Amino acid sequence: MDPVIVVGAGPVGLALSLALAAQDVPSVVLDEGPGTEEPRPARTVVLRADTAATVERLGCTTLRDEGLRWVAWRGVRRRQVVRRLTLDLGLSGTGEDGADGPAAPLHIPQHALARGLRDAVSREKLIQLVTEARLDTIEQDRDGVTARTRGPAGTWWRGSHLVGCDGARSTVRKLLGVRFPGRTAVERHAVAALRTELPWPGEALLHRQPPWRAGGEEIAARPLPDGVWRIDWLLPPRGELVTPDVLVTRIRETLAGWCDGTTPPYELLDTGVYTLHHRLARRWRVDRVLLAGEAAHLLGAVGTQGLDEGLRDVDNLAWKLALTWHQGASDALLDSYQSERRPAVAARLRAADHSLPVLRGGGGLRSYLPGAARGHDALLADAQVGRGPLGAPPSYPHSPLAPPPVEGNAPVGTPAGSPVEDVRVTAPDGTTVRLRDRLGQGRLLVLLVAPGTGVWDRRHWRGAGVMPRLEEAVRALPAKAEVLVTEAYPGAAAHAVLLIRPDGHLAASFTGVRPEELYAAADAVRGGAPDAPVAAGSDRTVDVR
Incomplete structure (x- = not known):
């Protein structure tokens, strides 16, 4: 079998190649650039607990060294603190650390994240990273995809599938002729990265209507390691020219406003002005070519995180591509990528677009949005910390892969289609791990709730009760699966x-x-029987180097 071709070596493309390698699928990553990242301290990303766990599971080590998890989130209006949430550093979002908020987001410079992913790619034999490779042509047939690149590495490449992770100006999307409608210049921000000391070490801050002249309508401050802060000022959509002098004035007045009228010493590391757009590709799959990340969607206003959604694309797509590559699959499986992810991102965009008139002035009937009853500050808090329609991980309740209801269904605390809770489980080798640690390996997970197993010797309960029958049922499933055991699961x-x-x-x-x-449900999850048998030998591990 030919490798999967990944076009684009940003965080989404690199993460996809690593996720495929974790499931024994080779890939070729076509990088238009030189293979290095320009350090830009003011260009940072915020990862929610689920996407940070995805990146860490893929072998990116820079999260621990160069990222920072916020200890709290603070909302301020004028001079008054209107809300403060202590965040759960245990990452479970259950308040195990005495937190009243969800799991702490992780804040990291984007170049550090990309470097960590590149380092992980360099250690992986199943990934070939090709630099200075500019995509020129895509051709498809019933057996695969052929792509031509120009540049020093100009040649023809053959793949089983091709995924465009090549950003907002995606060449893949343009070659497919896929429309990319949406809104331009939804928000503008001036941004500065600086090293200083603020009164809330480790806490993220959103300050609305600050009482000083150069503050504007909204300022966000997000901490990074080593005393560095990224500060964002919301700008009018058009018209305001942010010169270096204007930005320095904003910095000095903002720091003084937060530090009892005196500007503390600071070291300015980087500045910039960026504009946010909202767009959504009409199609995410054209036969064997798919789109992911900013090639498929642009968002980011009102606290939404575009890279989060790109990494969720990776989580959703990688196992479906891997199952198709190894065993063959019905068209329904790959079609479900668009059927699940596009509505989820569309809902996020809709929530942000509907919230903007309420949060930035105006209102009217839009004030009846879900969450508006708790006030604008609560809505923004949820967006910043990963809750509610603007921030929570997506669910797929109407997925085409959803098994039909049967008599034996038993509701638990997690609705079908939603992300499961990260409970502690016993793995097949007898070790106790978090459930999240078993994800991303291309296997279905069958979780048995068995109270008391934690105090039993595993060799006793492994052959007792329902376990032998469950393991026999799992061995007969139409897709690879493993049995996990937990003492308790919410609502189960x-x-x-x-x-x-x-x-x-x-x-x-x-x-x-x-x-x-259980068999019927597993068959539904894989999209039913494959449309055609996979090519002989496709389950072999291939070294593409």
Whole structure:
């Protein structure tokens, strides 16, 4: 089998290649640039708990060294603190650390994130990274994709599939003729990265209507390691020219406003002005070519995080491509990528677009948005910390892969189609890990809720009760799966069985072991039987170097 061609070596393209390699699928990554990242301290990304876990699972080590998890989020209006959330540094979002908020987001310079992903790629034999490779042509046939690149590495490349992760000006999207409608210049921000000391170490801040002349309508301050802060000032959509002198005035007045009228010493590291657009590609799949990340969508206003959605594209697509590559699949499986991800991103864009008139002035009927009753500050807080329609991880309740309801279904605390809770589980080798650690390996997870197993010797309960029957049922499933055991799961009765997709979304839950119903649910998750048998030898691990 030919490797998957990934066009674009930004964080989304690199993450996709690593996610495929974790499932024994080779890839060729076509990088238009020289293979290095320009350090830009003012260009940073915020990763929610689920996407940070995805990146860490892929082998990116810079999250620990160059990223910072916020200890709290603080909302201020004029001179008054209107809300403060202590964030859960345990990453579970359950308040185990005495937190009243969700799991702490992670803030990291984008060049540090990309460097960490490149380092992980360099250690992976199944990934070939080609620099100075500018895509020129895509051709498809029933067996694969051929792509031509220009530049020093100009040649023809053959792949089983091609994924365009090549950003907002995607060449892949243009070659496919896919429209990219949306709104231009939704928000503008001036941004500065500086090293200084602020009164809230480790806390992120959103200050609305600050009482000083150069503050504008809204200022955000987000901490980074080593005393560095990224500060954003919301600008009018058009017209205001931000010169260096104007920006320095903003910095000095803002720091003085936060530090009792005196500007503290600071070291200015980087500045910039950026404009946010909202766009959504009409199609995310054209036969064997797919789009992901900013090639498929642009968002970022009102606290939404575009890279988060790009990494969620990776989580959703990688296991489907891997199953197709190894075993063959029905068209329904790859079609479900667009059917699930596009509506999820569209809902995020809709929520942001509907919120803007309320949050930036005006209102009217739009003030009846979900969450508006708690006030504008609560809506912005949810967006910043990863809750509500602007920030929460997506669910796929209407997925075409959803198993049909059966008599043996037993509801649990997680609705079908939603991300599962990150509970502690016992893995097949007897180790105790977080459930999230078992994701991204291309396997279905079958989770048995068995109270008391934590105090039993595993060799005793492994062959007792329902375990032998469950393991036999799992061996018979039409896709690879592994059995995990947990002492408790929110809302689940003893001996409940949960079927979890490789990307961590709940497919179905049952009262006890029901082999036929479990098989039917697993068959639905894989999109049904393959349309055509996979080529001989496709399950071999291939070194593409």
